[in-house]
Amino acid sequence: MSYQPLLADTGFLLFDVLQAPRQLQALQGLTEADQPLMEQVLDEAGKFVAEVVAPLSREGDEAGCRWQDGTVTTPPGFRDAYQAFVQAGWPALACAEEDGGQGLPWVLEGVLYEWLAAANHGWTMAPGLLHGAYECLRHHGSDALKAQYLSKIASGEWLATMCLTEPHAGSDLGLVRTQAVPVEGTADYQVSGTKIFISGGEHDLTDNIVHLVLARLPGAPGGPKGLSLFLVPKQLPDGHHNAVACERIEEKMGLHGSPTCVMRFDAATGWLIGQPGAGLNAMFVMMNAARLHVALQGVGLLDAAWQKAHAYALERRQMRTPGPAPASRGSEPADLIAEHPAVRRVLDVQRAWIDGGRLLAYRTGLLLDVARHHPDATERAQAQQWCSLVTPVLKAAWTHQAFHGASECLQVFGGHGYVREWGIEQIVRDARVAMIYEGTNEIQAIDLLLRKVLPDGGQALGAVLVGLRGSLDASRPFDAEVLRRLAELRYLITTLCAACAAPGADPALAARVADDTLRAVALVLLAWAWSQILATSTAPRWSAPAQALRTWVLPELDMRITIIRQQMAPAAT
C-alpha cells in the first residue's frame, strides 16, 4: 500500500477551518486564489503524488542510489517521474510569474511537498531543494546571474543544492574553510574545498546542477561573518564541466532514494551571490520556508506511517478486547487490533499530531504568503513574526513526532513492523534524518529561545500567544483548557526571560531549558490548533484525536514546565 493524499482532510483544514481563500485573496497578486482554483491544483497534485511518485518509494529504498566514477544513478523510475514533474510545471507552482512560475500561494507548494515527502521522501529531496536556491538567487543574485539561472531553477530544468556543511563544520558554519579567490579582471571566483552531506550534489535527473556554496574570501574574518555565498554550476555556461566532483555518496540509515554527496570543489568557477561576508544572510532569506518544508515532511511522514498502521489495525485480529464485544467481532475468535486500547491510543495520538500539525503548518504557510504579499506593512510584519517564532517549533516538534510516532505505528504491526515487507520500517528510517537536517532540532530550540525569545524579553512570543486568545471561546471546555495552557505558557516565558536576565544568572540556563521550552510552545500551539478544528467540526473523525490529545499528549506540558522551573530555581536539596 503506497501513500494516498487525503484531499478531504486537507480541504477541511485549509478551507473550512483556516478560510485560506479569504486570506489569500486580500494579498497582492493572489486575488485569483479562490477555493475552486486551489481545489483543482490540490486535486491534480494528489493524483500526481499517488500515481507517479508514491509507487517508487519502496524500490527507491531498496535499489538506492549508485555512485560510479563520480556519476550517480538514481533508483529506477526516479528520472522519468522527475521529468513528468517538471513537464507538469510543479516546481514553478509558487514561483513568480516573471520567472516563469505560476505565482500561486506558497501554502499550495507546502501541501504539495507534504504529500510528496509522505509518498516518497527520498525522491522528494531532489526538487525540494530548488525552492531555497530560487528564493536565495531571486533576492540576492545579480541581474546577470538571475538571467542565466533563475528561470531554469524555477522550472526545475536544473536542480540546485545548498553546500554548507564541511567535515569539521556542521551546526557551526562559522568553521567553514572553503575558499573563494577572485579571478582578477573578471566577476569570476575560484572556489576550492570539500563539502559533505550535499543532498543531490550529483545525480542523473537534470543536465545541470546549480550549487550554492558557502565559502570564505581571501582575508575574510573567521567565524560566520567571514562567509560569502557563491553560485557554482556543475556545467559552465560555455558547456564545459566545472571543476566540481562528487567523490562518493554516503551509506545511510535511510533516505536511500536521495544521494548524499561528498563534493569537492577544485578551483571551480563561481560567482558571488549578494554581498561579501553576507553569505549566511543570503541563506536566511529562505530559511523559514525551508524549515517549514521540513516540518511538513514530518507531518507527511507521520501521516504515511499512520495510514499503514491504521489499515493494518483494521485487518489484523489478535485476542479479545476487554469489555463488550465490538461490532466487528462477528464470529471471529479474535478482535481487530484497532479495537484494543493500546492500538487505539497509538492511532488517535498520531492523528492528534498529524491534523494539529497540518493546521499549524498550513497556517504558517498562509502567513508566509501574507508576509510576502500583503499590501499593509504591519500585517506583513505580524505575519513574519509568527513565521519566525513558530517555524522552528514546527520543524523540531513535528520531525521528532514523525520519527517517534512512526515507530509507534511500527509497533502496531508487532514483528511484521520490523520486516521490510510492510514498508513501515522504511518510514522510521527515512524520518530520522529530518530531526537532523535543516538545523538539528536542538539548533531549532536555541534559535527559538536564545535568538528570538530572550532578546526581546519574550515580547514577540507573548504577542503571538495573546493573539491566539481571540479565536477561543472560554465557554467551550476545550477552549477553556487551551486558554489556561496559554496563560501558563505566557507566565513561564515571562519568568524564564526574567531568570535569564537576572544579575548573576547562570549563563547556561537558557541553553539548558531550550529544548523543553520549544516543546512547551509546541504543545500549546497543538492544543490551540485543535480548538480551531473542534470549533469547525465535532464529528468523531475530529473529536477522537482531540480527546486523545487531552488524555495522552497534553499532560506532558506540566512536565516540561516543572523541568524548566526546577532549572530556574534549582532545589537546595
Added chain:
Amino acid sequence: MSYQPLLADTGFLLFDVLQAPRQLQALQGLTEADQPLMEQVLDEAGKFVAEVVAPLSREGDEAGCRWQDGTVTTPPGFRDAYQAFVQAGWPALACAEEDGGQGLPWVLEGVLYEWLAAANHGWTMAPGLLHGAYECLRHHGSDALKAQYLSKIASGEWLATMCLTEPHAGSDLGLVRTQAVPVEGTADYQVSGTKIFISGGEHDLTDNIVHLVLARLPGAPGGPKGLSLFLVPKQLPDGHHNAVACERIEEKMGLHGSPTCVMRFDAATGWLIGQPGAGLNAMFVMMNAARLHVALQGVGLLDAAWQKAHAYALERRQMRTPGPAPASRGSEPADLIAEHPAVRRVLDVQRAWIDGGRLLAYRTGLLLDVARHHPDATERAQAQQWCSLVTPVLKAAWTHQAFHGASECLQVFGGHGYVREWGIEQIVRDARVAMIYEGTNEIQAIDLLLRKVLPDGGQALGAVLVGLRGSLDASRPFDAEVLRRLAELRYLITTLCAACAAPGADPALAARVADDTLRAVALVLLAWAWSQILATSTAPRWSAPAQALRTWVLPELDMRITIIRQQMAPAAT
C-alpha cells in the same frame, strides 16, 4: 570503535552495591561463587566479547545472512566466533553440572549476554536462544529426550529455537494452527505447519538445530489451552534430515546478523515435551530468564550507543558553550560538544538509565538465582515474586530506552549519526526489535497489570515496594525523594486496583492504563536503584547521572500518574 565492556562499572554494581557474593554464597550449589571467581569469569568474558564478538558487528550488519535453496549462511567470522564461544564453555556457564554445565550463578550469564548484545546483537541471537530451550527441556522433557538433547544444548554443540509465532498468530498464541499427530505405536508425532519470525531457524553455526514447536494435538481445544510443546530436531537421531525446511529469511530493519526464518514443518518427526495441552506452561518456565535477557540487551545496547556518543562528544568541536570557558577549550575556536548543555543532558540521562537499569537487572538476576537455589522456601517465593513483577517492567522500559536513547545518542553525531560509518545508526535499528520480541512491550504491560497486579489487588507489588523502604535513609535528600515516590506509586496502585474492581467499572480501564502503570513502576524502581548507587558512592561518575535522573527523567512520573488518574475518573468536561 567497537564495544568495550566496562568491567569496573559492572564490578562496582555487582560487588560494592549489590554485594552479590554474599547473597550467592547462601545458596545451594553456589557456595563457591566468591568475588575472585566472579571477577575472573567476568574478566575472561569481557575479553572474549571485546576481542572476538564485537569486531564482527559492523560486517554482520552489512553482509547480513544469506538464504539459498533452504540453507542459510551467516556473516563472515560468525561461525568461527561461535565455535570459539562453545570451546571456551560459555554456553554452559550457568547450566547444571550434571548436564555438563559449570553451575555458576545465572547473574553471570546475564552479564555475559548484556555485553554480547551490546557488542554484536545479531550474533548474540544464536546462543541467546539455547538457554530457554535448555531450561524448558530440563524441567519438562522426558528422560529419553533429556539424555539425547540436554547436554548438547547446554554445551552449545547444537543450537535451539522457539517456534511459536505463525502468520496469523503473534501476540495471540491461542490462534496457533500447527498440528501434531501421534504416530501410532511410537512416541513420535508428525508436526505440520508454518512458523514465522524464527530466529536462528536455519544457519551454518551448528550441525543440528533443536526446534521447540508449539502445536495442537488432534481434537485439542481451541485457544491457548489446546497447545502442546514438541521437540523437533533438524537432524533426526538416525542422521536423516527431518522434514523441516527454511523457506526464506526476512529482510529486516536491523539485526541483519541473525537469520529470521520462515520454517515449514511437513509431517516432521517430533516428541512431546511435558503434558499435552501444557505447551504454554512448559514455555513459561523460562520466560522470566528470557525476558531478563532481553532487558539486559536493552541495557547493553544503550551502553553501546552511549560509548559511541560519549567518545564522539569528546572529539568533536562545534560552537562555544555558554558561560565560562571550559578547561578543554584551550586555543580552539570551538568547544567540545560534550561541554554543550544539550549534549551533556543526553549523555547523563542515558547513563542514568544504563547504570540504574543494570543494577535492577543484576539484582533481578541474583534473585533468579535465589528463587532457584535458596534453601528456604519463603526466600525462594519472595525472590520469585520480585522476578515475576519486575521482569516485565525491565523488559519493556529498558528496550524502550535502548531504542529511544540510542536515537538520542545518534543525534549527538548530527549528520554523522545518520550515515553508517560511525555505527550508531545500526544500534538504533538493531535495538528496535527488542521492543517487539519476547512479548511486545504492550504485552509486558498487560502481563504486569492485568495478570500480576490486579488479581491480588496489588498486594504483591505493594509488598515489593514496601520491601524497598528498608534500604532507604530518609535523612538523605535523594532517598527522601525516593521514599516519596514509592508512597505515591503505592497509593496509585491501591486506588487503581480499587477503581478496576469497583462495581460498574469500565472493563477497559486496566488495558487503557497498563502502559503508563508499567512506566510509573519503572521510574520508581530506577529512582530506587540510584539511591542504592549513591549510598555506595557519590563520586562525580555516579552523582552526575543521578542528578540528570532527578532533573530530566523523574518528572515523567507525575505525568504518568496524572494520565492514569484522569482515566480512573474521567473529567466531566
